[in-house]
Amino acid sequence: MVTPGGADRRFAPREARVTGVLDIHDIGLGKRVGMQARGPIFVNTAFNCLATISDHASFRTLWRPPFISTLVPEDRCHLNGLAMEGERPAYNTAVSRSDVPDGWRERRGDGGVVLDVVSGQVVASGLSMPHSPRLREGRLWLLSTGRGELGWLDPKDGRFTPLAFCPGYARGLAFIGRWAVVGLSRPRGNQTFEGLELGALLAAKDTALRCGLLVVDTETGRVEEWLRVEHTIEELYDVAVMPGVRQAEAIGFLGEEIERAVSVE
Numbered sequence: 713m714v715t716p717g718g719a720d721r722r723f724a725p726r727e728a729r730v731t732g733v734l735d736i737h738d739i740g741l742g743k744r745v746g747m748q749a750r751g752p753i754f755v756n757t758a759f760n761c762l763a764t765i766s767d768h769a770s771f772r773t774l775w776r777p778p779f780i781s782t783l784v785p786e787d788r789c790h791l792n793g794l795a796m797e798g799e800r801p802a803y804n805t806a807v808s809r810s811d812v813p814d815g816w817r818e819r820r821g822d823g824g825v826v827l828d829v830v831s832g833q834v835v836a837s838g839l840s841m842p843h844s845p846r847l848r849e850g851r852l853w854l855l856s857t858g859r860g861e862l863g864w865l866d867p868k869d870g871r872f873t874p875l876a877f878c879p880g881y882a883r884g885l886a887f888i889g890r891w892a893v894v895g896l897s898r899p900r901g902n903q904t905f906e907g908l909e910l911g912a913l914l915a916a917k918d919t920a921l922r923c924g925l926l927v928v929d930t931e932t933g934r935v936e937e938w939l940r941v942e943h944t945i946e947e948l949y950d951v952a953v954m955p956g957v958r959q960a961e962a963i964g965f966l967g968e969e970i971e972r973a974v975s976v977e
Contacts, residue, residue: 719961724973728965732769734785737792738844738950742799753801755794758785762794762801762829775801778832779809786813795845795852801829803852803867805842809834814890820858820908826865836870840909844885844950855882855894858908862894862928875933879914880922884950891936894926895948898961923948 716721735757742753753774756763761776761783773783775894780788793805808816808823824839840858845865847853852865856872860882863874869904880896887893898921899906914920927937941948954960963969 715961717961720960721960722973723955723960723962724970725963725965728815729765731765734763740794740796740801741799742796747911751797753792753794753796755804757791758787759783760786760788760791762791762804775829777804777806777809777827779811781811783884788815789810790816793843793845793854795847795854797847800938802847803835803845804829805839805845805854807841811949823860824856826852826854826867826870828867835867836865836872839872843883843966846885846887848887853885853887853892855885857882858910860910860913862892862926875930876926876928876935877913877917878926879917879919880924881910881947884948886951886953887930888953888955890930892928892930893951893953894928895951896922896926897947897949898923900947 715722729741737755739752739754741750743750751764753762753764756771760780761773762814763771764774766772775790776783776853777789788810789803792802795803804827806825806827808819809825810816810819820841822838822840824842825834826836826842826845828835831974839856843857852867853881854865855862860878861874862876862878862882863872865872878894878896880898882894882896884895885892922940924938924940926935929936963973
């Protein structure tokens with residue numbers, strides 16, 4: 713069965729939570745600290761912490777980096793990425809170790825860090841706007857976004873090994889078999905993406921930032937496929953693999969579609 717739009721899978725919302733503006737980035741699903749039930753674990757970027765939902769407040773704090781001195785909505789270090797190991801948070805990425813409001817913007821070029829959630833220790837530093845840490849077959853993969861690199865990190869010595877160049881502002885990483893799928897974005901109308909080494913690397917390769925997807929062979933580093941998005945959408949934050957699905961669509965909380973989306977258990 714397919715929808716009128718040709719989709720072979722349709723996703724409909726079942727529950728929503730109102731949190732206020734938390735600037736949520738990566739989201740995982742696992743066992744929350746002190747609780748038996750599984751649930752969402754998310755990077756609360758505005759408050760520089762890992763958090764989960766609460767029945768009594770906007771969120772409940774689970775963990776924050778040791779260099780963050782207080783819980784305030786000031787986006788001090790730009791905590792963004794979350795790598796899950798099974799059902800527990802394992803690693804986070806942040807753009808800097810800043811402990812002042814919006815301080816991460818001055819350290820976009822080389823202030824990026826990877827944090828071990830269990831120990832709280834910085835296991836890698838000197839990265840340029842790291843995003844999307846993912847554990848796969850014992851290896852910690854991530855995107856060094858400010859340099860346009862997909863690669864992996866050895867938490868034992870903090871060394872980052874680049875594998876492939878990404879001709880866009882890279883955010884979003886998923887794996888299927890030996891292939892990595894990377895999301896790419898074009899520049900914004902502010903200074904978040906400006907002044908990074910990525911700009912010089914693109915100029916040297918005589919190309920420009922693009923929005924779309926790359927499919928990279930993790931054994932060779934070769935880009936095997938790509939998809940460009942040329943209109944309407946300028947940015948992608950994350951990507952996901954849905955095996956067996958050719959075309960998916962999602963509906964929102966308002967409109968006739970959600971009113972007709974009735975099913976019986």
